């Protein structure tokens with residue numbers, strides 16, 4: 227992402243509604259709102275000139291609101307700089323800044339239907355931004371189709387028209403931009419999928435709204451070290467291995483021990499002092515032939531688990547990867563929950579509770595210490611009502627589940643959302659596409675379990691774990707497998 231001023235907080239996510247309140251607060255503090263629009267339009271013109279120096283004709287599409295106002299300013303400035311700039315669109319509503327922008331840069335405003343693509347065209351999409359609240363009209367959908375068919379590059383003002391800034395979902399037809407120029411703060415729709423793809427390269431620009439006004443109670447951020455760096459595990463040279471945490475990973479049966487090994491390896495490489503695999507009867511030899519630094523402890527049944535859990539040094543647990551036996555997954559989870567120590571449930575650990583969600587909601591009271599790591603299918607099995615509610619964004623769904631289970635949710639995908647029961651939410655936008663590979667989730671569960679075992683609070687451990695996972699994938703490179711991934715983890 228490019229930026230125009232270091233003072234802008236690149237990690238804050240502000241909903242379009244809150245952005246409206248910020249604009250209002252800026253106006254009430256005496257800042258000239260037309261001045262903000264002029265700066266917004268100037269940034270758009272600058273992005274076009276710097277990224278498309280060969281432009282033959284700037285095609286400015288202007289909507290009726292302030293997004294269109296930004297377009298009028300950009301068009302006027304481009305014309306003044308010698309670029310042929312042709313405006314298409316609707317007349318602005320009278321009386322506001324957009325009407326003032328239209329007057330400041332008079333000239334023809336052609337009907338949208340009249341635009342026919344030409345070689346060398348670059349579109350400035352200033353039809354709708356934060357104010358979009360319904361699907362675009364058929365005539366606009368047809369124009370979007372024409373632009374896409376011709377391959378005309380699009381610079382979106384604030385958001386590609388048709389995209390919801392709140393959810394990252396298109397409301398109907400939607401531009402796919404090569405660049406999006408937004409102002410003051412990122413919106414969730416810039417990072418949530420498919421919005422992130424539809425926005426292309428992001429440009430976050432300062433238009434002069436003071437930082438003190440760009441605040442929000444939305445408690446949403448881009449995942450970033452600023453969220454967790456202050457809670458990173460403390461290490462000092464004299465520390466005992468138990469001081470760096472003892473992670474337990476529950477293994478599945480003889481035929482399915484690989485997933486637990488991946489989690490355990492990831493846990494060790496993420497800085498846990500000790501990692502032990504709890505192995506069921508019959509799996510000992512298979513595991514032993516593959517393990518060196520990782521230990522084993524036989525756990526045949528609940529009674530043996532109960533006895534072992536009296537060892538207070540076992541500081542966090544990962545249950546689910548390759549686990550298999552769903553009934554046992556539930557009863558073991560209940561036992562470890564009763565210790566008051568942190569737990570990551572993944573894979574079969576999640577499926578085990580799909581039909582027992584009420585039980586899961588009761589097991590982990592108090593300060594959040596349960597981390598759930600569902601992918602889309604697992605999330606749907608656990609929270610079908612939230613998954614199927616089209617009014618909710620992925621952030622809303624993750625928050626709903628976090629509050630229901632008093633758990634930190636790691637709702638996985640290309641736009642993994644981490645949400646805490648207290649409402650904090652982070653969207654991870656840096657993971658490479660090749661992270662979606664078999665066993666990758668086992669590695670993530672191990673990393674988060676390891677950070678929990680080292681004493682990080684659950685939300686921070688989950689945010690940091692998701693980031694370390696993505697960084698390891700970048701180091702491992704395209705074509706990596708989950709074992710390579712685990713080998714490329716660097717502790718916090």
Ligand SMILES: NC(=O)C1=CN([C@@H]2O[C@H](COP(=O)(O)OP(=O)(O)OC[C@H]3O[C@@H](n4cnc5c(N)ncnc54)[C@H](OP(=O)(O)O)[C@@H]3O)[C@@H](O)[C@H]2O)[C@H](O)CC1
Nearest residue numbers: 262263290291292293354355356357358359360361362384
């Ligand atoms: N962030 C800032 O500080 C600044 C942002 N600026 C720009 O302002 C827009 C937001 O402007 P706003 O006027 O609130 O909203 P829009 O321009 O996006 O759209 C509102 C108008 O569009 C109509 N509308 C909405 N959806 C549709 C649709 N699907 N089809 C047709 N028409 C639609 C809506 O009409 P109503 O009938 O609902 O009233 C409105 O007329 C922001 O995105 C920035 O680009 C400022 O320029 C600088 C400060």
Ligand SMILES: [K+]
Nearest residue numbers: 351354383385
């Ligand atoms: K737009």
